[in-house]
Amino acid sequence: MAIAIALVVLVLGSVLFHIFTPWWLPPLASNWKTMDDTLFITVVITGLFFVVISLFVAYTLWRFRHREGSRAAYEPDNHRLERRLIVITSVGIAALLAPGLWVYADYVSPPSEAMTLEVLGQQWRWRFRFPGPDGQLGGSDARFVSGANPFGLDPSDTRGADDILVDDNEVRLPLNRPVNVVLRSHDVLHDFYVPHFRSRMNIVPGQVSSFWFTPTKAGRYEALCAQLCGVGHPDMRGFVRVEEGAAFDTWLAAQPTFAGLRAAAAAPAAASADPATVGRTLAQSKGCTACHSVDGAPSVGPTWKGLFGKQENLEGGGTVHVDEAFLRTFIRNPQSRDIKGFPNVMPAVPVTDAELDALVAYIQALR
């Protein structure tokens, strides 16, 4: 009898849990209400089957529990009943599939007027790109990726010259305009997922994937990487800020273009810029901040706050004094030392001597 009671309690408990749960969909901030509606239909239909079947079994256990002298009936089959059950089940399945595929047909057809946003996933940060006035994104390839060209854009492709590059973990989008998000990666699988938008897609190196949505509520939304991409996977937090069209246009106009950045890189660096400031910009553009925080927060790599002058522990025992000489050697050759408590995955990002000076100055300034 305990088992029959347990089944009833679990069913009741599950239904109550569902009604009162504080953990449900985050507030919808996109056009994909139909996805939420289909989820609701699915909950209702599957919930019904779950409750009915479980309560039927519980009742059966109580009613037909073994007692002195009880004997089972002999009814090895009932084809009419089975046929009816097949029909009812098929109707239920069709009731789920129809709306599901209806919504999906919408999902695979971005509106023709959608604007384009490219999301570039990389171990372990995001970058974004908009096509410029020509409306076309320039070509890109892994072999073009370098410290100066982290987007890997093809310099000989003229369509890419006016592309707007957002070398940051945060991108902005205009309210109520459909956007077709195209997704690229130069290294491994990623997934750009903002739960409030519902729509998302894996990012596959070597190809372009996409999804579309229309942001319908202004706000600043967190983006997650939702496909395991190595030890820094939980640290790939991005942001999408949705704002009024005018504010977005202003922001967009202030972002550099590919041609602009290349021109700035070619020009000699302004001597008046203080090395630590230059270092701060470099830390962003070279991807250092993907793994090193500057405010003490734990991340894939040690935080730079208070790093200079520290005694760092080495894997396998021993310590090392983090001074200028150490930083210079380490940045140039990260595999030379194994710092205790951190995975030994720092890439050797190419830096010029001037850049190295600037980075070290910046780290030193972060006491």
Added chain:
Amino acid sequence: MSYADDHHHEHDDHAPKSWFYRYVWSQDHKVIAVQYASIAILVGLIGLVLSNLMRLQIGYPGQFEFINAERYYQYVTMHGMIMVIYLLTALFLGGFGNYLIPLMIGARDMVFPYMNMLSVWVYFLSVLILLASFFIPGGPTGGGWTLYPPAVILPGTPGHDGGIILMLVSLVVFIVATTMGGLNYVTTVLQARCRGMTLMRMPLSVWGIFVATILALLAFPALFVSGVMMLLDETAGTSFFMPALVSMGQVTDYKGGSPLLFQHLFWFFGHPEVYIVALPAFGLVSDLISVHARKAIFGYRTMVWAIVIIGGLSFVVWAHHMFVAGMNPWFGFFFATSTLIIAVPTAIKVYNWALTLWRGDIHMTVPMLFALAFLMTFVLGGLTGLFLGNVSVDIPLSGTYFVVAHFHMVMGVAPLLVVFGAIYHWYPKIFGRMLNDTIGMWHFWITFLGTYVIYFPMHYLGVLGMPRRYHHYTDYQFIPPSAHVLNELITIAALIVGAAQLLFVFNLVWSLKHGRVANSNPWRAASLEWFTPHSPPHHGNWGATLPTVHRWAYAYSVPGAKEDFIAQNAPAADGGQEPSQDHEPRQVPA
């Protein structure tokens, strides 16, 4: 007894005499079965410890410093691979398949006993290779049990050098073992059934394992080739799965490969794999319910067809694991449809289990309790599969804890409950003693209620958007603090359930010597394995003469019969034959 029992010619004249050949280098399917099950359970305990370590980090982030991101992902990966392949597949096919098939169909042993023996030792070797990866520099691979390239063989993922090589080699060796075993099970079922044992008189346990084995023989090759190709990408610089890419700031030499190719190959194996685990569970639970409710399984023919149809359909649903993988979006329509179709025969089985109980004579034994718990948890887990199979509903749920909750319920909890129930049920046949009921009850209640508490709320974390395979959730504002509290509660439940499994292990070992001595048919079951001349069965199983059967395995509570069961090999005149083709139940002659 209905067969000749010649006392002057003991068939175990052929039986090996020395301890080594009887219990170690043994060709007897019963010994091999126990070897498979013992290795599987031991490696499963390792998988359990790994899961507890993972939960410690999720429930108490940062409190256990040694569980850093690298180790966490290694635990995630090894836990998954161990549980799916090295525990569940090996236990259902190698453990239950080996023990039950020959006994249930009236054979003396498997048709290829030497290869059968080799298969368990090759399996053992694959386990050793897998566990060796814990002891090499860099440790085991941490790319998730799905081992997706490119990341898994690149810096940035733990074990991207030696760990992944050992994992892939271990899988290749395991597949050799599975193939050797699989050929045995299929051929034995087709060729070694005793007189009167038609296919449609075999117990559903045999049907479930038989179809699962066919699936295994057809699906594992896809994993095999993908493993070989990945080994070549890792060691020989090929680019099967590797496009042109930049790794840790350096442009690599790879180019032209497709990461999605691996996913298609993996899931072409991976989806049938879940049915390789589920179908034997379906078959076994049908027998548990039938015996302990003293009632023929409802709709036996339909149950057989459902197993076969589910097995066939399982090969055309794989890309529901790839709805958000970046494959051609139009595939989503096809695979959502095929996935939801497979729900229909599965639902029929659920109804038939419930209808078997209806108007039965239900004994609340430990095996029955586990079977009932299977029913409820499988219904729940199967229904959440409908969310994930319906492509547009899957889009926000993929990669979240909804998926984790679903597959644990339907692969971890439900089949494992059947494993426990089946072991409580057949232990007296295997060892001649009953498992202790009191310990069994405690084990049952803690496991059933505990796993429900772990996995039911977890679905809601997934709906919230909490991603899976995250070592920590520091700073993600959209996740409320209450979700972290829930994670802590789930962790506590997981630790309790984990500890409770020790009760089961203790029961298994203690009862070998101290369990109540069992007679040859303590559950008064009708299927053939309970009617060997000796119990536990001797080598050769049947003594001088093979049995002859005259009915199906479900002659329970037949009207007019003397007892509430009629043995499968009782004389034909005793009645209880299976329903005839024209759907009329045969009456016992007056």
